[in-house]
Amino acid sequence: MAAGAVHKGSLLGIEHLEVAEMESILRLARKLNVNRPQPLLRNRRIALLFYETSTRTRTSFEFAAKALGATTTLVQTAGSSIEKGESLLDTGYTLRALGADAIVIRHPSSGAPSHLAKHIGIPVINAGDGMHEHPSQALLDAYTILQHKKTLQGLKVAIIGDIFHSRVARSSIHLLSKFGVHITLCGPQEFVPDVAATLAKGLRIARNMEEALHGADVVMLLRVQKERLSGLQIREAEYVDRYQMTPEKLRLAKRDALLMHPGPIIRGMELTSEVADGAQSLILQEVANGVPVRMAILVRALAKTVARVGNPRKSTTAGKVSTKTKKTTGGRASR
Numbered sequence: 001m002a003a004g005a006v007h008k009g010s011l012l013g014i015e016h017l018e019v020a021e022m023e024s025i026l027r028l029a030r031k032l033n034v035n036r037p038q039p040l041l042r043n044r045r046i047a048l049l050f051y052e053t054s055t056r057t058r059t060s061f062e063f064a065a066k067a068l069g070a071t072t073t074l075v076q077t078a079g080s081s082i083e084k085g086e087s088l089l090d091t092g093y094t095l096r097a098l099g100a101d102a103i104v105i106r107h108p109s110s111g112a113p114s115h116l117a118k119h120i121g122i123p124v125i126n127a128g129d130g131m132h133e134h135p136s137q138a139l140l141d142a143y144t145i146l147q148h149k150k151t152l153q154g155l156k157v158a159i160i161g162d163i164f165h166s167r168v169a170r171s172s173i174h175l176l177s178k179f180g181v182h183i184t185l186c187g188p189q190e191f192v193p194d195v196a197a198t199l200a201k202g203l204r205i206a207r208n209m210e211e212a213l214h215g216a217d218v219v220m221l222l223r224v225q226k227e228r229l230s231g232l233q234i235r236e237a238e239y240v241d242r243y244q245m246t247p248e249k250l251r252l253a254k255r256d257a258l259l260m261h262p263g264p265i266i267r268g269m270e271l272t273s274e275v276a277d278g279a280q281s282l283i284l285q286e287v288a289n290g291v292p293v294r295m296a297i298l299v300r301a302l303a304k305t306v307a308r309v310g311n312p313r314k315s316t317t318a319g320k321v322s323t324k325t326k327k328t329t330g331g332r333a334s335r
């Protein structure tokens, strides 16, 4: 079947997303609350198609969909016809024929969600594709930062760890650089090759933590993606020694620096337990914020009109909830 137009409710990546669009998702997320369910997606069916493992992303998409009154079904490689060799497109067509209105997909191959979106005609949401992008994670991280900082513009963010294999890093770099953040990438050559600096304008690479952490407002740690190393040997002890986040190293950043990690965290590897559970850690807040942000992404994908989101007198178009929230301009997301 020939490729067609991607449904405009799809969310495939951050790289090609406008700042205004991201601001609109973040604004909408602030109006949505999992504890105050709103049936904006009643009678809608959302398929969660996961070819890779997931805990927080899958659960939060599911809770988000259910809080909006949608029905969900989970399809995983094990126990589905994927095991019998069914192709991605055939699985997609099958889910659509069964009545799926949207597909949330996680896949080990970069580009799989775009490929599906070009053929399927319903919204496709990328929940992580290979080493490419993880747009909902970048959005929920921006949302989390903005709960603590007035604006993203001008912040100094250090991203530390296995950036090369990380779709989270790629999406966050695109998002933060579009919002005017000064980003420093830090890690050994294997994880932060020099070419990583070309991902966005103005990226800086630091090989040592002191340099990366100096003046940082936000510190984002990343897991070593052992499943994607494909033969690359890392000297764990050396990595831990140089790049593991400890309370002492964290003190090199600003006193009120925010400590973030998309999870899953590996205690004793990229960070110590004191850091993971410390006062500066937002790790569980990021997890919790996954629900409202994914609610907003699903509403944008599926709701024809978002009526009464957070304001019973207003009726407005999906993703363009007009509220009394301060107007922001491109590159200046603020709360």
Ligand code: NCD
Binding pocket: 056, 057, 128, 134, 137, 167, 168, 222, 223, 225, 262, 263, 264
């Ligand atoms: C990440 C992922 O799967 O890309 N996890 C997540 O969704 N929060 C990061 C990781 O696996 O390290």
